[in-house]
Amino acid sequence: MSDVTFANAWVLALLPVVPAGFAAWLRGVRHGEQRARAVSRVRGAAPPYLAAALFSLAAVAAIGAAAQPRWGTKESRVPRTGADLVVVMDISRSMDARDIAPSRLQAAKDTVAATLARLGGDRVGLVVFAGSARTRFPLTTDFAAANQVIGSLATGVVFVEGGSAAGPGLEEAVNLLTGQSSSGRVILLLTDGDDLGGDSAASALLVAESGADLLVAGIGTADGATIPVFDFRTRTEEPLRDESGAPVVTRLNEPFLRALAAAAGGRYLGSDLSVVPGVVDGRLQALERAQVDARPTTIPIERHRYFAGAALALLVLGALAERIGRGGWRRGAALAAAMFLLSGCATSAYEANEAGREALEQGDTALAVDKFLQAQVDRPDDPNVAINLAAAYHAVGRFDEAIFSARRALVSNSPDVRARAYASIGHHQFSAERLPEALEAFRRALLEVPTDESRHDYEVVLRLLYPPAPPPETATPTPGPGDQPGGSPTQPGPQATPSPGGNGQNGNGTPSPGSGTPGAGTPGAATPGPGQGERTPTPGAGSPSVTLDQVERQIRDIDRQVTRLIQEAGETPTPSEALEILNLLAERARIAALRDALGGSAAPNDY
Known part of the structure; x- marks a missing residue:
């Protein structure tokens, strides 16, 4: 009991009031008795000391209940709802330009970090692109890990190919969202618009067809800046130059970004990055939200109901002690009767459950069902009673009712109990000849608590649903005419069965693979292979020259x-x-x- 805590510990300050009030009552009773003896020789009724003591204890229990005591812990799963956000970030070399301090890439990373700081239960994924695209992490609610990955991003070709094309990044984002939950979906594209290839129109149409909302933020300025390149030999930094030696200047291509957003049915947010976190958060809040996960957590167990029940019982006993007679034996009898009734109520469910188990072991399934139902009336939230009742229903062939009863145990916070419930459901579904449902139930049991028994049940149903393919039969060649030793003529035998590596025919004129179809470059083939026949004209080769x-x-x-x-x-x-x-x-x-x-x-x- 060393881990006892109180949700409202300040209420315990009222505890000294109870004994003080009881002491004041005793003083008043004694003072009244003295005054009564002074004016009369007739002895009055005895004060209700027992009732007063019970009422005082009831007050103590009520204060304890109000303080909400807690001890022990239990596992619980807290559902989280949210929408899905995929950030598509440009990491091409042009993002090193410094027309935005400290650089375009750093400004984009800061914007994403500020956006994640405003999200609640939403999931976020990251796609980076340059000449190609790659998923850096899938949809997740672990924002701490996401921020670490985002902070480590740098330009270059470590993860992606050189170049700059937003289309592959958008396609990768759509693939990342495909098959996810039914919650709302948003794609945030952060780029300078320096698009040097790819079919952006097709990518925009793909985004529009996916149903995701596209938000585009421009990184950079219209004036642009040069692209710094670090020379490791001279340990100096110089601007990137073209073949003529002139510095390459990269500029924010807002017309392209507006066209891309419009083609995808999205919105171009402009180049003011300070508005991006608020716009993204507002858009996610407006979308449909679905449960993204249920995180396990440990919470303290509330025990106030015990104190509240004790307070109520003490009040009832105090009232009985005050009203039933004045003799000591009568008060004792009343107290004993009340305690007997309370103990009987507390154990009736246990006795019914034990009687049901005994009846089930003896084969009296009807009596077992009745007893377990009786126990469930007294303890409707007891998962053990629910599983026992399911077993009784199963014994009489009432599988659907057994499944319904076992599902009541799935609300338990104990993984062991949930595993037993899923295993019970699996056996009921199996007996009802619903193998796919049985397989799913055994799979859930295996996920809750992996045991040899649950693994065995899962594998048995899996093999029944998907039996292994029989091994291919090896054909045995039968000798044909002319195959006898010594070349002696014999009577024609059965037609030979072809084996791999034969002459390409099976004896009835049907060609087998590898015969009758000319290969690439085979002399005499009907289809010309490489190096022969017609060629597809390419610029500068076999066609009019292009200047x-x-x-x-x-x-x-x-x-x-x-x-x-x-x-x-x-x-x-x-x-x-x-x-x-x-x-x-x-x-x-x-x-x-x-x-x-x-x-x-x-x-x-x-x-």
């Missing part, structure tokens, strides 16, 4: 079309306008890659 001037002209034409569309769309492009802009930008990226392959001067495409 750098033509490529540059195509890029300038696309730039003019994109500029015109952006001016016509304004700050809020429609989804169709946004998709057209994204498609043109994707085409420009492909043509720019062709220009680089042909040897034209271009900025490095890995930032």
